[in-house]
Amino acid sequence: MVVYGSADEAADHLFHALADATRRDIVRRCMRDELSVSRLAQAYPMSFAAVQKHVAVLERAGLVTKRRHGREQLVRTAPEAVRRARRVLDELEATWRGRVDRMARLLGQDPEPGEDSPTKGQEK
Amino acid sequence: MVVYGSADEAADHLFHALADATRRDIVRRCMRDELSVSRLAQAYPMSFAAVQKHVAVLERAGLVTKRRHGREQLVRTAPEAVRRARRVLDELEATWRGRVDRMARLLGQDPEPGEDSPTKGQEK
């Protein structure tokens, strides 16, 4: 799974978090209101602990934040979250059509996968 | 990993495929040119078979297509691919601010996670 600089790691976490229907649903729900974890848990056919873990994954990816209110933990989708994911996709396109391609040609080395940036430092 | 109707499944595959830096890099490279699998493999610090598998994951997600040319298999990023991923993100927002919320209120039932559409078909 390679190590990667924090840039790639952030994208890894983001997309990984979105790659599960339950988590996407949590994101949707928590865009409208703040919901406690137990409230959320009631909505899915799985244990409280399982939902707790899903929320943790979303939190690690920066897609939601938690805020304590009394004895409950209110979950809310980070306002900028989905937008941020979209930006990563944009960069995915941009990296190619702009920077990399152009720079490689300027340097006179053809921009093909000869041996450059083997996954590692790519745009980190 | 649960069954899901094909709609969610497609999103699962899409985001899962994007949740790996090597695969994102393959997507970038193959937007510019068509590249053979072995050509791609040279670019990463892993075996040919490993890269082959990454390409398979991308293919399953509809992010790239393969086309035979002689003895090589040329990989190319699906033109519409990234755009499609972005659309899923848009829907993620839209579902909330438009449809679900509004409909639920119209129906007079509060749109909270009581038990409605628990991600649907989540029962494995």
Next chain:
DNA sequence: CCCATATACAACCATTTAGTTGTATGTTAG
């Protein structure tokens, strides 16, 4: 104070992933 609720977290299990190696099958260049 006592209890029910809301969360946290550890331990465990089954499945998937990401990688490996090894072998088989096509295809093209000589």
Next chain:
DNA sequence: CTAACATACAACTAAATGGTTGTATATGGG
């Protein structure tokens, strides 16, 4: 034809995932 190359695919391993149950710790209401 044959050798070298490009791919396909099976089998195996280590680690990560997604889920479970069980236990511990806060907190709020009466």
